[in-house]
Amino acid sequence: MKALIETRNTRSEQIFLVGVELKSRNGGWETDDSLDELAELAATAGGKVVGDGVQKMESPHAATFIGKGKADEFAAICRTQGVDTVIFDDELSPAQSRNLEKLFNCKVLDRTSLILDIFAQRARSREGKLQIELAQLQHLLPRLTRFWGHLSRQKGGIGMRGGEGETQLETDRRRVQDRIAKIRVELDVVRRQRLTQRQARQRNRWPLASIVGYTNAGKSTLLNRLTGADVLAENRLFATLDPTTRRLRLPSNQNVLLTDTVGFIRKLPHGLVEAFKATLEEVVKADLLLHIVDVSHPKAEEQIQSVDAVLKEIGADGKPTLMVFNKIDRLKGSPEKLARFLDRHPKGVAISAENGDGIDQLLAELGSQLRPAREFMELSVPQEKAGVIARLHEVGEIIERRYNGRTARFKARVPQHFHHEFEQFLVRHLQAV
Numbered sequence: 001m002k003a004l005i006e007t008r009n010t011r012s013e014q015i016f017l018v019g020v021e022l023k024s025r026n027g028g029w030e031t032d033d034s035l036d037e038l039a040e041l042a043a044t045a046g047g048k049v050v051g052d053g054v055q056k057m058e059s060p061h062a063a064t065f066i067g068k069g070k071a072d073e074f075a076a077i078c079r080t081q082g083v084d085t086v087i088f089d090d091e092l093s094p095a096q097s098r099n100l101e102k103l104f105n106c107k108v109l110d111r112t113s114l115i116l117d118i119f120a121q122r123a124r125s126r127e128g129k130l131q132i133e134l135a136q137l138q139h140l141l142p143r144l145t146r147f148w149g150h151l152s153r154q155k156g157g158i159g160m161r162g163g164e165g166e167t168q169l170e171t172d173r174r175r176v177q178d179r180i181a182k183i184r185v186e187l188d189v190v191r192r193q194r195l196t197q198r199q200a201r202q203r204n205r206w207p208l209a210s211i212v213g214y215t216n217a218g219k220s221t222l223l224n225r226l227t228g229a230d231v232l233a234e235n236r237l238f239a240t241l242d243p244t245t246r247r248l249r250l251p252s253n254q255n256v257l258l259t260d261t262v263g264f265i266r267k268l269p270h271g272l273v274e275a276f277k278a279t280l281e282e283v284v285k286a287d288l289l290l291h292i293v294d295v296s297h298p299k300a301e302e303q304i305q306s307v308d309a310v311l312k313e314i315g316a317d318g319k320p321t322l323m324v325f326n327k328i329d330r331l332k333g334s335p336e337k338l339a340r341f342l343d344r345h346p347k348g349v350a351i352s353a354e355n356g357d358g359i360d361q362l363l364a365e366l367g368s369q370l371r372p373a374r375e376f377m378e379l380s381v382p383q384e385k386a387g388v389i390a391r392l393h394e395v396g397e398i399i400e401r402r403y404n405g406r407t408a409r410f411k412a413r414v415p416q417h418f419h420h421e422f423e424q425f426l427v428r429h430l431q432a433v
């Protein structure tokens, strides 16, 4: 299948950034910090930022987001600077994008489409590529729909099918929809293959720990250090898109599976989170999250909050989480900064994934958090729950069974990550059997 969307090549494009300061928001992020991050994203995509502007306002304007006067003012600057692309720090509605494109007379993007572009440039695996294309097409479709609806109204009303209602846009829209349907089918196949792999892994009954964190926090560097994996780690946003899982043998001799996956960012487009939900299953299914934080970043605390927000969105909030404060080698001059984090998260571990400081402590903490002491369960299952009993035999190791009338009582060793399946039949946890 050929992709419908070609990845935009923003190399050497001259870029102008637009931020807004709304009275109503900015949870800890100043507009300037947010624009700095947007500039980094633009550079990551291969563009050259030649200027930026900020509009202060009560609330966005429906037609032009920043208001026509301000847009004209910025447009004049852009003309003198030879700007090819204007990027807004906030998501624009289809109508706003169209109106602004006319006013600026050049390409207008928002943060969402920029992030989508970067993901498209980065995607390597079949699944990653399909997921990102799906997110791009879904982002595009309402834009086509609005425009097409507008055209068809001119020709006599919405709801016309085929015949004289056929316009180029309608054809385009259908192509997009067809493509979306095809991608869904193909994704299904790819994901089923991955599921088979995971089931094979689950038979190993090793607990799964997932490394999560803001983009560029050092997730891949940590996976590489701990497992000798060879994942690309570099100083740019979204270096990793596809998850990598490796086995880690703890000093306690326990085996753990460790997964590194895509980084999070503030205002991560919802469609993208949706599209990557399957990839992020490793996070949702994990027994333990390692939330890794770049403590040398000036906005580290806000980044923690953004990561928590995405975790919530994918349904992984409330999971046992170990805070890992990374890049402490960069804090040599200001120990009070690290102390502040450890104050707030007393169970956190401070490390440098780069030079290995604190790694021993991290391994010890991992061992104790994933300690198998609670692996043993005493269960009471009604005989008619044949599925549950079969499942218990499949994933657990039965140490003792007693049939008592209509219920079966088991003492079994069940890996922690399957406990939730049997929680409702739990009599008690056993220390050891």
Ligand SMILES: Nc1nc2c(ncn2[C@@H]2O[C@H](COP(=O)(O)OP(=O)(O)OP(=O)(O)O)[C@@H](O)[C@H]2O)c(=O)[nH]1
Pocket: 213, 214, 215, 216, 217, 218, 219, 220, 221, 222, 232, 233, 234, 235, 236, 237, 238, 239, 240, 241, 261, 262, 263, 264, 326, 327, 328, 329, 330, 351, 352, 353, 354, 355
């Ligand atoms: N000084 C220092 N740099 C680090 C440390 N850990 C990682 N880095 C650097 O930080 C940058 C990002 O590291 P990655 O491991 O790629 O980060 P990531 O979280 O996987 O990032 P994405 O995959 O892009 O989301 C790289 O340049 C690393 O060399 C550390 O402990 N100290």
Ligand SMILES: [Mg+2]
Pocket: 219, 220, 221, 232, 233, 239, 240, 261
């Ligand atoms: Mg990475």
